[in-house]
Amino acid sequence: MSPLTHTLASFGPLKGVTILDLTRVVAGPYCAMLLADMGASVIKIEHPNDPDLTREFPPMSRSAATPVSGFFAQFNRNKQAVCLDLKHPDGKATFLQMVAKADIVIENFRPGTMDKLGLGYKVLKAVNPALVFTAISGFGQHGPNSSRPAFDSSAQASGGLWSMNGTVEEPMRVGTVLGDLSAALYAAIGTLGALREAERSGHGQLVDVSQQDSIISLTENALVTYTETGEVVGPTGNGHPFVKPYGRYACKDGFVFFGAYTDKFWREACQAFGTPELASDPELDTMAKRFEQATYLRRVKPIVEGWCAAYTKAELEALTGDRFPLSPIKSMDEVVADPHVRERDMVVSVECQGAQFEVFGNPIKLSGGTLEKGASAPAVGQHNPQIYREWLGLDQTQYDELVARGVI
Structure with missing residues (x-):
């Protein structure tokens, strides 16, 4: 593929890998961000009039003239951003041109959405046989529940984790979006595995990661305990079912x-x-x-x-x-002040639209380094000219026509 110069530096194990990031909220953006931290060039694609809704999520900046979301900055650092209306015929055509030059597409729409847009995996594979297409969803790309809408709590509930967590008297949701975060991690692993195969054989594939599946895999011994003994594991509070004192x-x-x-x-x-x-x-x-x-x-x-x-x-x-x-x-104030955490660069500074945020770093520590320190997160469509004119190769007339039609 034609590599895209990284926004910050041209190094890292994923240098030269170009990712089209269609995702929103947490699971997809976090997956793409992890790959960006390792040197991949990630193009975040948002609808011109309906960008990632987490741009409005708190906490909002205290260091910029206009409100900027620290939540968005944390999960979208090291990316370049463009606008593109995938429902517009010219938008579809432009996206297919981008797919032909990319290595990976990541999306987290409800299953079937990309097919309805005329941009499903089979269509994209015909354009680029080596493409890795990573789809993150609540319940996966097939199965009786695949079309159901889902959030993190949907996965914690349907994957069994909610029933195991909390006090002995009352099951409780885990206090972070573990369904989103675990799906992001598995999607990153699957994407890298599929990319390795594509580089070796020239054949891409669909990476299907479900939030429910991800949660089930985090329930430790609960599943095998039930299938072997018939015992249904419930909440154990702050203790352990058999290890003591613990x-x-x-x-x-x-x-x-x-x-x-x-x-x-x-x-x-x-x-x-x-x-x-x-x-x-x-x-x-x-x-x-x-x-x-x-x-x-x-x-x-x-x-x-x-x-x-x-x-x-x-x-x-x-x-x-x-x-x-x-x-x-x-508590989180103690975590942020922990000298061990600071020593391991797990609190880093990210700039977004003039605002500075301290966010979590990358837990993957490579001896060759990663790119999260001093990173930035993009404004809506910030890199339209660089991506469409310089990388995709549109001339000025073609670019101006897409702007005039509201495609970008």
């Missing part, structure tokens, strides 16, 4: 996760808290004994509660060091 415990200024359940870690904890004799206590000296619910409630839980209650979160973190798992349950 959960939330109160301290002087909040809560910590304490996870010293193995024999080695239990011995380390007993030493750290000045009670080494508990490591050889005949009621507590093996992991199996500590797992027994009655023993846990009568002996283990009060011991751990007493240990933690005597210290603050910071004191506990310093006391335990790297001896056994213990982590303060941090």
Whole structure:
């Protein structure tokens, strides 16, 4: 394909890969953003009169003259943006020209939408046989429920996660859009796998990622527990169904996760808290004994509660060091201030339309580097001239006609 020069730099493992990003909200934009951070040239395509609705999502900027969405900036950094009306005949024709020069198309419309536009995978494959077409949806491209509308909560509900999370008394939704985020991650993995095959064989393929499927894959042992034993796993609160001690415990200024359940870690904890004799206590000296619910409630839980209650979160973190798992349950202000998080560039600055935001970085750390530091997110149609004139090769008359017709 004809590579598109990256907006910021020309390096990264995906240098030379061009992606047409038709997505909106979270799952699709996040998938494309991860690939952009690794050097892919991502063209975000939005309708001229109906751009990505997250441009209006809070938080809005405090550092720009006009409101700009930090939510949008976070999921759309390192992209170039153009306007294009895919319902207009000239818009379809222009998109097909772009497809012929691209490597990947990512969309997260409801299944069937691209076919109704006359731009489904079969059509695009005929134009570009090596194209990777990644489709992210609530329930997948086939199956009885494929046409149903979906949000993140639809996936958490239908994938079983909602029924497992929360207190013992009340199932609760996980407090982040895990259906969107997990689908984005799987879509990025699938896209890279399909791209590798396309580069090897010249044949692209459809990557079909469902939010429901993604959630099901995150339910740990719940599915196999049911299929093997008939037991339906429900909420376990802040504990674990069989591993003990492993959960939330109160301290002087909040809560910590304490996870010293193995024999080695239990011995380390007993030493750290000045009670080494508990490591050889005949009621507590093996992991199996500590797992027994009655023993846990009568002996283990009060011991751990007493240990933690005597210290603050910071004191506990310093006391335990790297001896056994213990982590303060941090609020977001504490996460942002964490020097370890800062050291790993998980808080980075992104510019969008004159506004500066601090957003999360990229958890994929490559020795060759990624592009999220100092990145920017585009305004609606910001790169129309560069993409349509310079990359696609339209002359000025053709470009002006698309503008006059409201196609771009």
